Amino acid sequence: MKFNLHSASSPDHAFQIAAGLKEGWRYIAGGTDLVIQLRRGVREAADLIDLSRISALRTIETSETSFRIGALCTHKDLEGHAALVREFPALQAAARVVGGHQIRNVGTVGGNLANASPAADVAVALLALDAKVHVRGPSGTREIAIDDLFVSSGKTTLQPAEMIERIEVTRHGDRSRSVFLKVGRRKAMEISVVSAAVSLKFDAGGVCESARIALGAVGPRPLRAKAAEKLLQGEVVDAALVADAAALARDECTPRSDPRASAAYRTAVVEGLVKRAITQCAAALSR
Structure with missing residues (x-):
């Protein structure tokens, strides 16, 4: 398994890096799934663009109407956010059974969705919660209903070079x-x-x-x-x-x-x- 690792400091920087690479590159953040897939030959990539330094994608913002979860938030971040846990216990329950402590410390919510595994625990919880997925690409941003994100195992409706920026979950009320x-x-x-x-x-x-x-x-x-x-x-x-x-x-x-x-x-x-x-x-x- 050999690849070139390119570190991006922002989404736009990631797009600039991608524009100079040959086809077949991939984004990586936690890498808990992708690295294993590369080792096993399930996926191939000569170049990886590392998004883990983009701090703006690792925030959880709360408003009167929704929670906006940055794509680089880890499963541990979800477990430890008191307001999110209180309002959406299904999300905490899903996050806390994703692998062991080491996996949950580095594995990201965005990666859990982008990997598009039929068995992805957090993806299943977010599907039940009617989440909206905000994505960014070289040509701009768009919102995808989570129902429309997954195509089949390992495949999503993300376009080339698009990345997941955040996941938005509407607050459902006290009933x-x-x-x-x-x-x-x-x-x-x-x-x-x-x-x-x-x-x-x-x-x-x-x-x-x-x-x-x-x-x-x-x-x-x-x-x-x-x-x-x-x-x-x-x-x-x-x-x-x-x-x-x-x-x-x-x-x-x-x-x-x-x-x-x-x-x-x-x-x-x-x-x-x-x-x-x-x-x-x-x-x-x-x-």
Whole structure:
């Protein structure tokens, strides 16, 4: 594995560096996924543009309406931000199970999204939270709904030379609850066999106003269980409804077998995981 490393001091500097390189270069920040992929020959790159010195991309800004998370924020940064954790517990739960302490200290939120793994824990949580992804390229900036970011395993809708600048999560109010759960072969430092994130918003009477259910490692990309979401909306969440929604979520999956788990196992597990996540969301409203 040989490559040239170029250090960028700003997004514009990164674009200038990229303009002088041959095709096949890549951005790198934490490198927790990319370096392994390069070593294994899964990806190739003669040149890497290091973004880790761009301090402006490692901030978490809070406003009355949203949180704006810099792409270079690490998973540890998410874990340690009190306001973010209080409002979006699913995001903290996802961040704290990404590898071990060393990985979480250097692995970035932007990298978790750009890597586009179907099993990416933080990506699944952000999908449930309806995040917006702000990207910058040589020709300007644009906003991508997180639903539109992922194409398939390892592929996104980012254009050549575009980088993720920040991720914006709208504040959902005090009657919203979110949960993230995963199943792996071990309790820690394990790629998800199946993961689920659920975000529910309730009205004053306890009726579910909106629902988002995101699933990981059960398709070619992080996906939403839209039929299950629709079933919950406008209803009081009881045990029978939860069971029906979980069954719908199971039917929306298209898992494949791999060395970590069979497709049949994933299909069986996801139903129970979604059931638990919805139940925990509804129960959290009363606390």
